[in-house]
Amino acid sequence: MWATFSGAPSYVNLHFDRSIMWHGVLAWHELVNGPADAKATSLVSPEWRARARADWDACTYTLVPIRRPEALVLHHSERNLAHRTGGSLADEAAARGTHLSDALADWLLENGLGSSLRTADQPMEEDAVVDLVRDPHTVTGVSDAGAHIQMFNGAGNPTYMLTRYVRDTGVLTVEETVHSFTGKHAECFGLRDRGVVAAGRAADLTVFALDELALRPDERVDDVPGGSWRYTRAPGGYRATVVNGVPTFLDGRPTGARPGTFVAAG
Numbered sequence: 001m002w003a004t005f006s007g008a009p010s011y012v013n014l015h016f017d018r019s020i021m022w023h024g025v026l027a028w029h030e031l032v033n034g035p036a037d038a039k040a041t042s043l044v045s046p047e048w049r050a051r052a053r054a055d056w057d058a059c060t061y062t063l064v065p066i067r068r069p070e071a072l073v074l075h076h077s078e079r080n081l082a083h084r085t086g087g088s089l090a091d092e093a094a095a096r097g098t099h100l101s102d103a104l105a106d107w108l109l110e111n112g113l114g115s116s117l118r119t120a121d122q123p124m125e126e127d128a129v130v131d132l133v134r135d136p137h138t139v140t141g142v143s144d145a146g147a148h149i150q151m152f153n154g155a156g157n158p159t160y161m162l163t164r165y166v167r168d169t170g171v172l173t174v175e176e177t178v179h180s181f182t183g184k185h186a187e188c189f190g191l192r193d194r195g196v197v198a199a200g201r202a203a204d205l206t207v208f209a210l211d212e213l214a215l216r217p218d219e220r221v222d223d224v225p226g227g228s229w230r231y232t233r234a235p236g237g238y239r240a241t242v243v244n245g246v247p248t249f250l251d252g253r254p255t256g257a258r259p260g261t262f263v264a265a266g
Helices: 026-032 036-044 046-058 089-096 102-111 126-134 158-168 174-181 183-189
Strands: 004-005 074-076 116-118 138-140 205-207 219-224 228-232 240-243 246-250
Touching: 004 126, 004 228, 026 036, 026 046, 036 046, 036 089, 036 174, 074 089, 089 102, 126 138, 126 158, 138 174, 138 183, 158 174, 174 205
Parallel strands: 004 138
Antiparallel strands: 074 116, 205 240, 219 228, 240 246
């Protein structure tokens, strides 16, 4: 039995296009998942605002920290009003002297319905992360395999670990951290032809310099088939990605090569 864990802080993006994240506050849930052309009208409606305040105060749902508005960050302004982002919803409500729900409604009207919030990063027990990386039966860097592409972004977890635990704090070595993404995964899943650099193994390699790595911010891109969107982030500064001995990315740009094949357990 192998334990799986993430070494990067977790967070959730909260947007207003269509989302299950607001279902603990029914008035907001209905607005977010209702007709797009009715949202602005609802936000200024005294009747809707009164119901939204009551639903907000009655919320017991814990995935979104409704009860901890200091952990709800005004993250992205559709109208690029940078001075209106970065603070918490608690600070926004205090500055306006209004209810939290009304403060959010006013902020959205000013910044655009394409704006978004995010939860503050969950604190990490970094000593435990170090122990888990070094444990011989753990799988590092878990994500949800793209199941929630409009909520959070699992891409970049290895970059976070290399920059935070290896380069910036020095609590892990580059060798043991890279092995936790590669050789340990290969052993866990029975991939006998890869996972270490050795004669006869597949030449799957990543080339990087620690001082060139950086965890890029989330970006919204409209490239999902069917007309939807997802969060991604720009490449983290890796010099090359090599698959079966053939470069597929050089300096963050795809080469167009597709040398990969189906990988099966040995």
